[in-house]
Structure formats: C-alpha cells, structure tokens
Amino acid sequence: MTQDDCYLLGYIVKSHGTKGQVVFHLDVDYPEEYEDLESIFLEIKGDLIPYFIESFNLQKKSRAIVQLEGLDTMEKALALVGTSIFMPLETLEELGDDQFYYHEIQGFEVSDENLGVLGTVREVYSVATQNLIALDYQGSEVLIPIVEGIVLKADRAEQRVSVNLPEGLLEIYTGGGEVDGESERDGDDEN
CATH class of the missing domain: 2.30.30.240 (PRC-barrel domain)
Structure with missing residues (x-):
C-alpha cells in the first residue's frame, strides 16, 4: 500500500494516559463516520504501516482517543505523536457528479x-x-x-x-x- 492508494485521514496529536492510547485529530467533515474503524495506516519513516484498532472513543472537535493493537505503553504512544494517519482510497464513499473530495x-x-x-x-x-x-x-x-x-x-x-x-x-x-x-x-x- 502506498500513499498514492490512500487519503490522509488525520494525525496523531498526542498520547493519552499511561497505557499507550493516542489522540487522533480527524481531518474530515464527518468524524462520526469513522467510529467503526477496524484498522488504519500510519506513515512511519516514509512507509505505511497497518495498525488494528482495539478501541475508538470519538470526542468533540474531530478528536478521538484510540487504542491501537500493540501500543501498550506511554513511550510507544509518544513515539507516534505527529504521525500521519491514512486510509485506502477504496474505502471512500462514491460521490455524485456535483461533489468531490x-x-x-x-x-x-x-x-x-x-x-x-x-x-x-x-x-x-x-x-x-x-x-x-x-x-x-x-x-x-x-x-x-x-x-x-x-x-x-x-x-x-x-x-x-x-x-x-x-x-x-x-x-x-x-x-x-x-x-x-x-x-x-x-x-x-x-x-
């Protein structure tokens, strides 16, 4: 999977708590449409790495507190702050002729x-x-x-x-x- 096959969903803006949770900023119009996400891709050193989502708690203002599989310490979460979050283009809903992404x-x-x-x-x-x-x-x-x-x-x-x-x-x-x-x-x- 490359960035050409994906769209930017948002960024990890900070860690949350001591058990490896992170805070996503969702750079989308309707963040509630992403509450049932099962996985995402994180850009790490130029590569897109898949991560499974264990829990996703949508907050106000396009923010969500997320627990990613394998992320179980604050140190691991802090290492991902500033990381871009991507989703495959194929997951986007098809728009009408008068709309565009x-x-x-x-x-x-x-x-x-x-x-x-x-x-x-x-x-x-x-x-x-x-x-x-x-x-x-x-x-x-x-x-x-x-x-x-x-x-x-x-x-x-x-x-x-x-x-x-x-x-x-x-x-x-x-x-x-x-x-x-x-x-x-x-x-x-x-x-």
Missing part, C-alpha cells in the same frame, strides 16, 4: 468563467472558517474559498475545477489595481 482535485486545472485558465490546484487547505483551493497565479499564491457560487463544479473527466471568482479576488493576491501610495491628483500643485 479535496484530495482528488489536486493537479486539476482551475478555470474561471470570465478569465479562463488560472492555474493548477496545488493544495486544498482546511482551516477552521472555510476550505481553500491554493494555486499559483502570475507568481503569487491565490486562495479560492470553496463555497457555493465561487466553486461551481469539478469535472473529473476533464480534470478541471470551474470557478466564478468575485471581482477583485485575484488583485488581492497579485497587487493589481493598487495606487502605490500615490495621490490620484498627481500634477495638481496647490502652493
């Missing part, structure tokens, strides 16, 4: 209704307030909010994300339209 649009071309092709999806950031598509446009990183009305659709066959950017969004990142501190009345000396 964030990992699957990486590398897709981004095309605006008015401006045409802007660039390629470099990454999708999941932050507390909203999710953002990151792409490079004219030498600047541009972040596009993934919200209805801005991100219109993702076409898997064409590998294209269609957007309708609000007026001025690109200029925020590229510096276009700035006056550079100059007065609009240049040439009008009033001495």
